Amino acid sequence: MKSFKTKFSNREAAISTAALPDIIFMLLFFFMVTTVLRKSDDNLKYKIPTAEQLKQIDEKSLISQITIGTPKDTEKYGTEPRIEVDGKFIEVKDIVAFIMKEKDKLPMYQRDQIIVMLKADEDVPMGLMTDVTQELKKANARRIIYGASWKVEEKP
Amino acid sequence: MRRYQRRKTEINSSSMADIAFLLLIFFLVTTTIQSNRGLSATLPPYAEKPEFAKLHDRNLFKIHINSSDRIMIEDAPFEGFDRLHIDVKKFILNYGNEPDLSESPKDATISLQMNRGTHYKRFIEVMDAMQGVYYEIYGERVGISSSEFRNLDLKLADHKAKYDAGREGIPMNISIAEPNKIN
Structure with missing residues (x-):
């Protein structure tokens, strides 16, 4: 032992x-x-709406994002909703130029398939939203996604 | 020479884990897992002066939302989303039976008329409900639920076949009119 x-x-x-x-x-x-290294879209405050009929888009390389919300720095930029792409504010009229730039990044055969992800705050007025979609039509970027998060059932 | 050959040289790799940890934590912190979820839609082509499509009134299902987010359906007050769901489904799948509902699913159009002051949230709610009706119809035609239909992987042949069969002859006609200023 x-x-x-x-x-x-x-x-x-x-x-x-x-x-x-x-x-x-x-x-x-x-x-x-x-990790996707992108310039921070941190200048805006936004809470995307909730929905149920969500679709997951797998073609990540085709997606360009446009953010719409109220600026965090209200003293500098005011409280009106603003449009932001790649970390900087743009005006409605600049959207066509932005989409063209995004299309140039894609290979030739995929340029017409560009998808625009619209991440907008739930309190943005539809006037601004339709101005944006109108510009997207002009830029011929007609596949869009209204960014939304999953709806959690509210407790009664 | 022989003296050196005999000795085994080894790099001390105990700090390797620390280095890897450091990098790991850096990437953990900077990663933002991007969600690509949302309601997908296709916009109509751009026209300088939008043409007013000549649609028979019976083929239009009109939904108005005013600037205080109140909804009006076919000039009648809104009675909740459950009721709207039933009404829209009946409207699309009428096949000319009732005289004031659509002639065929192909002609059936849902027209969303909004005000510039309508909140985006309300629009998404209505859009969500409308797409829900269509996905439910598509799913029912191929015998799956609406969420299964939405998540069909179009790269797979059998999924693509189901997708096409579901959508056959019933386009998702949701028209978003230019918002008006007054209301």
Whole structure:
């Protein structure tokens, strides 16, 4: 019996951590690949509306985003809803130029398939929204997505 | 020479995990998982002066939303989304039976007339309800639920076949009119 005891107690118990860097690197690569480095759209405050008939769009490379909401820095930019693309404010008339620029980034055969993601605050008036969609029609970017989040059933 | 060859040289890799952790945390913090969810729609082509399509009144299902987000349906007061859902479905799938509803699903058009002051939220609510009716009809035709129909993967042949069969002859005619200023 004694021989058993000595046999085990003398051994140093250590978990091999040699594989730890590999695991961490795997996670790291996952996040590196999924990260989309875009200029922050942080100048606007917006809460997208909720809906039920949502569709997930898989063609990520075709999507260009337009954000509409109220500026965070109200002292500088006022409280009127503004349009933001790539981290800077633009006017309604600049949308056509923006879409053309986005189309140029796509390969030739996909230019007409551009999808515009409209992320607008729920309190934006429809007047502004239709002005924007009117410009999108002019730029011939007619596939759009009204950005919305999943509707959670309200408790009665 | 021999002396060096015998010795095993090893790079100490214990700090590798720390470096990887640091990078990992950096990417974790900067990642914003983008959601590409929303209501998909296709806009009509641009026209300098929008043509007024000559539609028979029976083929139009008119929904008005005013600047205080009140809804009026076919010149009658709004009685909740459940009722609207039933009415729109009956309107689309009328096939000429009732004289004041649509002649065929192909001709049936839902017309959304809004005011410039209508809130986007209200518009999305109505748009959501209308698309819900269409997806339900499409789903029923191929024997699946509306959410299954929405999530069909068009890259797969059998899904694409279901998608086409569901939509066959029933286009999603939701027209969004230019908003008026007064109201």
